[in-house]
Amino acid sequence: MTETPGSRRPGGRTSKTRAAVHAAVRELLVAHDGALPTMADVATASGVHLATLYRRWRTPQTLVLDVAIDDLNDRQPIGASGDLRKDLLAYTVRLADWVASPGGPAFLRTIIAAASSSEAAAGTTLELINRRLDGFQRILDAAGATELTPLDVVDLLLAPVYLRALMSQPLAADGPEPERLVANVLAVLDARRRSETPEPERAER
Amino acid sequence: MTETPGSRRPGGRTSKTRAAVHAAVRELLVAHDGALPTMADVATASGVHLATLYRRWRTPQTLVLDVAIDDLNDRQPIGASGDLRKDLLAYTVRLADWVASPGGPAFLRTIIAAASSSEAAAGTTLELINRRLDGFQRILDAAGATELTPLDVVDLLLAPVYLRALMSQPLAADGPEPERLVANVLAVLDARRRSETPEPERAER
DNA sequence: ACCCTATCGCGAATTCTCTTGCATTAAGCC
DNA sequence: GGCTTAATGCAAGAGAATTCGCGATAGGGT
Known part of the structure; x- marks a missing residue:
């Protein structure tokens, strides 16, 4: 039963x-x-x-979620070449491309909705997130960017791309904005390296 | 009729x-x-x-949206004191507080859903966004940060806070993360100022 | 090849979501 | 105060959405 x-x-x-x-x-x-x-x-x-x-x-939501997970699993793993700018840019462009594709916003909204509805669906989305975080960690490791965490990449790249898509104003994958977002990441990395002297705290939870 | x-x-x-x-x-x-x-x-x-x-x-969505708009209108306007770090931090903390409050995620999700559903609701959310952008512009103007646009603030502050709340992992308003996000903004600002007026001596280590 | 039963198709039953006329109350205007 | 009619309450009912029982089909292990 x-x-x-x-x-x-x-x-x-x-x-x-x-x-x-x-x-x-x-x-x-x-x-x-x-x-x-x-x-x-x-x-x-x-x-x-x-x-x-x-x-x-049970519901159309889990149905779409099921399809979305299939799609995400089919995608190639994120390349970690050691060139931080190149890796991040490639990832961002691909991400922007995906969320702007037909059904992209629906997948996003469904994932969002699932994250706060059933227990099982929440677990599934968490698994998705963790896999993404692992990919980011590989990119950062390959580039030797020890000052950055995968969560920084989420905050600086993934969050803006997702939010714009959710607000029905997706950023163009072939426009200047992906580069601007990646430049933001590099700027943060640079700033943290500069303030290498006193390490006041480790911002993590 | x-x-x-x-x-x-x-x-x-x-x-x-x-x-x-x-x-x-x-x-x-x-x-x-x-x-x-x-x-x-x-x-x-x-x-x-x-x-x-x-x-x-008509729908529960517009109902919740109506309440959310009421709440947003009740909030004090964003302070623009000229101290960029202070203004942004105050804003971020308040935002994080709100999205972590009971009903906060629901408001967010509703706004998201509304942005892609009915025409009227989409207009309403757009109005909300624009009001927010105006506030950011005031903060930036007061601080003389002409290198940044309101959209930068959206990407660097608002997007991460919102996304984490949507993913059921809100960041703590009293934790170190709001400061980290604000520091990111300042890092980006600093980087852009460096590239526009290139300092000859860049001590690379 | 055989058996057991998970999964599916089918149709009816059940439970919701939402709409529609009509009577009633009270807001706004003189 | 009196008039007009917007907004609400009420109850019936159309229309979806969702579930259930049953028999039929086919997977997986032996």
């Missing part, structure tokens, strides 16, 4: 319906410009029965 | 129901830890009839 459907027999039929549903969700997200699709629409678009959708996913 | 109820006779009864509804919404936000209240709950909690709620506000 409390068993999650699809986790015990992930084989042929189950994965097939899952794929059909995911395809339908992506299609609907594009068609409706990122609006949350209804269960009924997904059912007709995918050919999967309505009751099955409710049994496996 | 297309008339917005409550705008033509804003007097005694109308304002009374409005106050009752607002109080109920705040109460429910606290009780449910920031979750979006249902129309039915607001109706019973406020004593205002369900049909009235639907007629005046």
Whole structure:
């Protein structure tokens, strides 16, 4: 009863319906410009029965979240070449590109909503965040930027890009703004290196 | 027909129901830890009839947005004393305090959702944003920080605070993080001043 | 190949969300 | 005070959204 459907027999039929549903969700997200699709629409678009959708996913939110996680996992890992500016810029441009893509804002909003709704979904999003933080740590390590933490990168790069997308004013991936954000990171790094003399406190929680 | 109820006779009864509804919404936000209240709950909690709620506000989102705007209008204007660090820090602390308060995340999420839903709500949020930008401009003008724009403040201060709150990991208003964020702003300002009036002797270590 | 049962399709039942006329109250204006 | 009508309360009801029981299908282990 409390068993999650699809986790015990992930084989042929189950994965097939899952794929059909995911395809339908992506299609609907594009068609409706990122609006949350209804269960009924997904059912007709995918050919999967309505009751099955409710049994496996409960809500449209978890449905979209499921698709979003798939997308995020498919993405290439962040490159850590040792060139801080280059790595961060590549990451920022890719991020800006993604959030501006059709369905991007919907994914973001869904993740946001999930982070504060069900317990399970919150755990999932936390896992996503941690994976992102690990990638940042690799970039910083490769560049020897020990004065910066992954959270700094979140504050200086990820947060602005996300917030603008959420406010319906995404920044252009091919514009000057990604470079400006990366320059901000470098400026902060530089400032911290300058004040190398007295280390008053370690700002971490 | 297309008339917005409550705008033509804003007097005694109308304002009374409005106050009752607002109080109920705040109460429910606290009780449910920031979750979006249902129309039915607001109706019973406020004593205002369900049909009235639907007629005046249409959705729970616009309801919460209405309350949020009230709150934002009640806040004191941002002080522009000329001391950049002090002004920004005061603002950041106040902001962090607010988003961590009960209902704060719900307000944020609602504003986010509103920015991408109805036309009218999007206009309202845009107005809110612009008012905020004006405040930032005043702070920057008073401090003579012509190298920074209000958007920089959004990217460096507002975005991180908001995003953390949305990710259910609000930063503590009394912790070291507000100071770190403000320090980031000052670092960026410093870097831009250096690049515009290049000092010949840059002691590199 | 066989068995066990997880998963699915189907349709009906149930529970919500939201709307709509109509009567009632009271705001604003003279 | 009296008139007009905006705003509300009330109750019925249309329309979705969500759940449930049952039988059918097919996965995974033996």
